[in-house]
Structure formats: C-alpha cells, structure tokens
Amino acid sequence: MAPAIRYFEDFHAGQVIGVGTVAVSEEDIIAFARQYDPQPMHVDPAAAANTIYGGLIASGWHTVSLFMRMLVENLVAKTVSLGSPGVDELRWPLPVRPKDRLSGQMEVLETRVSSSRPTMGIVRWRGEVRNQDGQLVMSLLGTNFFGCRPA
Amino acid sequence: MAPAIRYFEDFHAGQVIGVGTVAVSEEDIIAFARQYDPQPMHVDPAAAANTIYGGLIASGWHTVSLFMRMLVENLVAKTVSLGSPGVDELRWPLPVRPKDRLSGQMEVLETRVSSSRPTMGIVRWRGEVRNQDGQLVMSLLGTNFFGCRPA
Numbered sequence: 001m002a003p004a005i006r007y008f009e010d011f012h013a014g015q016v017i018g019v020g021t022v023a024v025s026e027e028d029i030i031a032f033a034r035q036y037d038p039q040p041m042h043v044d045p046a047a048a049a050n051t052i053y054g055g056l057i058a059s060g061w062h063t064v065s066l067f068m069r070m071l072v073e074n075l076v077a078k079t080v081s082l083g084s085p086g087v088d089e090l091r092w093p094l095p096v097r098p099k100d101r102l103s104g105q106m107e108v109l110e111t112r113v114s115s116s117r118p119t120m121g122i123v124r125w126r127g128e129v130r131n132q133d134g135q136l137v138m139s140l141l142g143t144n145f146f147g148c149r150p151a
Numbered sequence: 152m153a154p155a156i157r158y159f160e161d162f163h164a165g166q167v168i169g170v171g172t173v174a175v176s177e178e179d180i181i182a183f184a185r186q187y188d189p190q191p192m193h194v195d196p197a198a199a200a201n202t203i204y205g206g207l208i209a210s211g212w213h214t215v216s217l218f219m220r221m222l223v224e225n226l227v228a229k230t231v232s233l234g235s236p237g238v239d240e241l242r243w244p245l246p247v248r249p250k251d252r253l254s255g256q257m258e259v260l261e262t263r264v265s266s267s268r269p270t271m272g273i274v275r276w277r278g279e280v281r282n283q284d285g286q287l288v289m290s291l292l293g294t295n296f297f298g299c300r301p302a
Contacts, residue, residue: 035216035220036216036217036219036220037216037219037220037223038220038223038224038228039223039227039228039232041234051233052233052234053234059219060235060237061212061215061216061219064212065186065187065188065212065216066187068187068188068210068212069186069187069188069189072188072189072190073189076190077189077190081190082202082203083192083203083204084211084243085242085243085244086211086240086241086242086243087241088239088240088241089237089239090237090238090239090241091236091237092235092236092237093236
C-alpha cells in the first residue's frame with residue numbers, strides 16, 4: 001500500500017507536526033564543520049574548551065541541516081513539494097553539543113494558494129528544534145511551496 | 152609573519168568584503184543532499200528534470216553551507232570570532248545548478264559594542280552569493296559577534 005501523499009490542501013494553520021529525532025555525535029559535528037564551518041569551536045575540542053562556549057558545539061548550519069533531513073524524511077517526502085524561496089528569523093538560542101538528542105517540529109502558521117501559479121499553495125510555518133532537556137536550540141520561520149490536489 | 156587578525160574595531164558600515172569563489176559539481180550537490188536534503192530535485196537528475204526546476208538543483212542549505220565555508224576561510228578565520236545568534240531573510244532567488252561557479256561577498260551594515268559584554272562587538276551584515284553570470288542565487292542578513300581589540 002503506497003503511503004498517503006499530502007497536498008497543499010492537507011496543511012492548516014495551527015497544525016503541529018513532529019518530524020522526529022536525531023542523535024548528534026562529536027564525530028558528526030567535526031565532520032560537518034571541517035567541510036563547511038571550520039571554526040575552532042566546531043572542529044577542535046581542545047580549542048573549543050577555551051572559547052566562551054566551554055567546549056565543542058555544532059555549527060548552526062549543521063543543526064539546520066539535520067532539521068532539514070528530519071523534515072524531508074518525515075514530512076516533505078510524503079508531499080508534493082515544490083521547494084522554498086527562503087527562511088526568516090533563523091535563531092540558535094543555545095549551543096548543540098556532542099551526545100545531544102534533537103527533536104524537531106513544525107507548526108503551520110498560514111496557508112494560501114499562489115496568485116501567480118494557482119496549482120501551487122504556499123505554506124508559512126515555524127520550525128523548532130529542542131534538545132533532550134526540552135531546551136530550544138534552533139527556531140526559524142519557513143515558507144514552502146506544495147502542489148494542490150488534482151481536481 | 153603571522154597574518155593580521157581583525158577585531159571588532161576593524162569592521163565599519165559600508166565595507167564590502169569579497170570572500171572568494173567555489174565551484175559546484177553534480178557530485179557535490181548529490182552528496183550534500185543525500186545526507187541532509189534528500190528531495191528528488193536535489194539527488195536524482197532524472198526525476199529533477201521533471202520538476203518545475205527542469206534539472207538538478209542544489210539544496211539551499213548546501214548553498215548557504217558553501218557560503219559559510221568561504222566566509223570562514225577568507226574572513227572569519229582571520230578574526231576573533233565569537234559566534235552568531237542567527238540570520239534573517241535568507242533567500243534563494245534562483246537555483247544553483249551543477250557546474251555553477253559561485254562568488255560570495257559580505258557588506259557590513261552596522262557595528263556596535265555589546266551592552267551586556269563590553270569586550271565583544273556585534274556586526275550586522277548582508278551576504279550575497281552570485282553565479283558565474285552575476286545572478287544573485289542567495290542572500291541573507293547576518294549577525295556576528297567579534298572580540299574587541301585588547302586595550
């Protein structure tokens with residue numbers, strides 16, 4: 001049985017959708033940062049201990065990329081996704097550290113049909129990532145395009 | 152001779168700083184997306200050809216991660232960097248495609264000393280990434296913390 005596909009019409013303001021959890025290891029933090037954000041606090045545990053962060057922390061771009069993977073695997077892959085023009089108010093209020101377990105969710109804020117492309121809908125949402133202690137480590141306001149249900 | 156280190160005091164509103172260029176291959180696009188954004192338009196050239204994008208395009212998170220690497224290697228590594236609380240108005244106005252060559256720059260918008268931590272300064276800036284045809288493919292408003300020059 002094929003999984004049900006979500007169309008634009010399946011999103012409603014107020015919906016809160018959990019998108020799963022992911023464990024973060026020191027190896028993952030260092031591997032991402034070596035490639036994309038090679039600052040001492042992200043790649044060098046000894047140097048990181050001497051920063052204001054007091055130890056190794058994940059690149060914020062790593063955290064948002066991990067959130068994206070959860071979002072794709074647990075939600076977007078089951079939709080008719082048509083991409084995104086951007087995000088707003090991306091925040092990292094607390095560091096992500098080795099051995100953290102992160103949980104992601106999205107809350108739908110607003111939905112409307114595209115005026116320029118009426119077979120497409122626009123969904124505005126707020127994403128949140130929390131650690132194993134329930135502390136908010138990342139938030140953002142996202143905008144995504146989804147295909148409308150065929151008539 | 153050690154390279155000169157930039158402190159907070161070395162940033163001024165109106166400065167425009169080039170942060171280098173990077174070539175994007177189909178292999179890079181697919182490798183990043185398999186790990187962090189496994190949507191058909193980012194991982195499957197044949198499926199991507201049938202989307203509104205007409206071919207494989209990079210994950211927006213890949214583009215911003217490549218920009219971050221340029222920013223770190225060519226600027227942040229030569230500063231006393233103390234991290235970032237977040238970014239605003241991250242936009243991907245045009246897709247990034249295989250064989251694109253991207254150039255990054257930052258323009259300093261505003262600088263001020265932190266009121267809560269007077270040995271630290273706050274720099275607000277606009278980042279831009281353009282392709283080989285000069286087209287804007289990404290922009291964002293960034294905020295970064297830098298250490299002040301020792302007295």
